[in-house]
Amino acid sequence: MSIDLGPYLGAVPHTVVERLRSARRVLAVGHENPDADTLGATLGVVRIVETLGGGADPVCTDPIPPLYDFLAGVERVRTDPDPTAPYDLLVVSDCGSLDRIGDVRGRHAELFERLPRVVIDHHASNAAAGETDWIEPHAAATCEMVALLATRMGVPLDVDDGAMAAALMAGIVMDTATFAHPNATPRTLAVSAALVEAGAPLSEISRRLYRSKPAAQLRLFGRVLDRLDSVDGGRVIHSTLLDADLAATGTLPPQSEGIIDLLAQADEAEVAILFKEAGETTRISVRTKPGGVDATVLTGKFGGGGHARAAGATVELPVDKARPAVLAEADRLAAEVVR
Numbered sequence: 001m002s003i004d005l006g007p008y009l010g011a012v013p014h015t016v017v018e019r020l021r022s023a024r025r026v027l028a029v030g031h032e033n034p035d036a037d038t039l040g041a042t043l044g045v046v047r048i049v050e051t052l053g054g055g056a057d058p059v060c061t062d063p064i065p066p067l068y069d070f071l072a073g074v075e076r077v078r079t080d081p082d083p084t085a086p087y088d089l090l091v092v093s094d095c096g097s098l099d100r101i102g103d104v105r106g107r108h109a110e111l112f113e114r115l116p117r118v119v120i121d122h123h124a125s126n127a128a129a130g131e132t133d134w135i136e137p138h139a140a141a142t143c144e145m146v147a148l149l150a151t152r153m154g155v156p157l158d159v160d161d162g163a164m165a166a167a168l169m170a171g172i173v174m175d176t177a178t179f180a181h182p183n184a185t186p187r188t189l190a191v192s193a194a195l196v197e198a199g200a201p202l203s204e205i206s207r208r209l210y211r212s213k214p215a216a217q218l219r220l221f222g223r224v225l226d227r228l229d230s231v232d233g234g235r236v237i238h239s240t241l242l243d244a245d246l247a248a249t250g251t252l253p254p255q256s257e258g259i260i261d262l263l264a265q266a267d268e269a270e271v272a273i274l275f276k277e278a279g280e281t282t283r284i285s286v287r288t289k290p291g292g293v294d295a296t297v298l299t300g301k302f303g304g305g306g307h308a309r310a311a312g313a314t315v316e317l318p319v320d321k322a323r324p325a326v327l328a329e330a331d332r333l334a335a336e337v338v339r
């Protein structure tokens with residue numbers, strides 16, 4: 001391997017390395033409504049532990065959307081821990097807060113409370129500050145951190161014929177929109193170069209995640225884009241995804257992934273918001289322009305979080321009530337932006 005990640009390995013906390021090294025059976029969990037970063041990081045942690053001779057189970061509270069079927073090992077992800085496994089460590093990846101683990105945490109409250117914990121995450125809104133909480137807001141993806149962790153622990157990135165490298169690459173591609181977001185740093189590119197060298201099919205991963213979808217999903221995008229609306233002379237643009245849109249196009253909720261990034265392309269908009277009907281509550285996805293509104297400030301008002309440019313929340317109101325409440329706040333924040 002010719003790419004040297006040595007200069008970056010000092011970022012990996014010694015406490016995290018030690019805890020992982022001494023674990024025999026790891027419960028590796030990601031966030032609800034999983035994406036490629038949480039899945040890649042969780043599978044990466046599993047492979048690190050297994051390569052070092054321990055056992056590990058990947059867990060995600062929600063079923064995995066078919067979009068991610070191409071990730072090797074994703075079929076191992078369970079919705080609940082193995083009731084017979086003698087877990088001795090919990091590793092939480094890509095969760096801005098422990099709530100993001102979702103319902104599985106409540107279903108196994110005693111286990112999640114009892115296990116010693118390692119947190120690996122890159123959300124600026126993450127307030128975790130324990131000895132083995134490793135939070136790097138400047139990491140483009142949790143997968144970038146896990147690739148460094150593997151290298152620091154002596155696990156070659158090309159284990160399993162490059163399957164780990166591919167999973168980690170998928171998380172980086174997802175969270176940087178294939179290196180298009182400003183979160184992609186020289187370190188992100190160095191880690192990615194090492195992953196490609198280890199066998200990750202970068203172009204194919206990018207195509208799968210961003211440039212291929214069932215026609216039904218394109219129809220769903222069309223309906224939501226057609227409903228585009230704005231306030232504040234276009235500084236806040238928004239649209240709404242209703243359950244009826246899913247029914248009419250024969251699509252599933254995870255297939256709305258990507259719509260918000262189209263809305264965010266609006267030149268005039270400081271803030272782009274997608275409202276998604278979710279029974280008596282409403283999911284919001286928010287994107288903002290560099291140097292403008294901090295998206296976590298807006299979502300934070302509604303109990304959510306994320307990153308400065310991309311954040312989300314679950315608003316405890318049905319969509320017709322959530323919309324005016326969120327738009328009023330967005331309007332206020334957008335009005336403060338001076339260009």
Ligand code: 5GP
Binds near residue numbers: 303
């Ligand atoms: P998306 O809009 O793609 O669902 O989410 C954008 C970003 O915000 C992601 O990094 C995600 O982790 C974070 N995020 C989305 N929803 C929530 C939420 O309800 N709570 C928190 N803390 N973060 C969220």
Ligand code: MN
Binds near residue numbers: 175
């Ligand atoms: Mn992430």
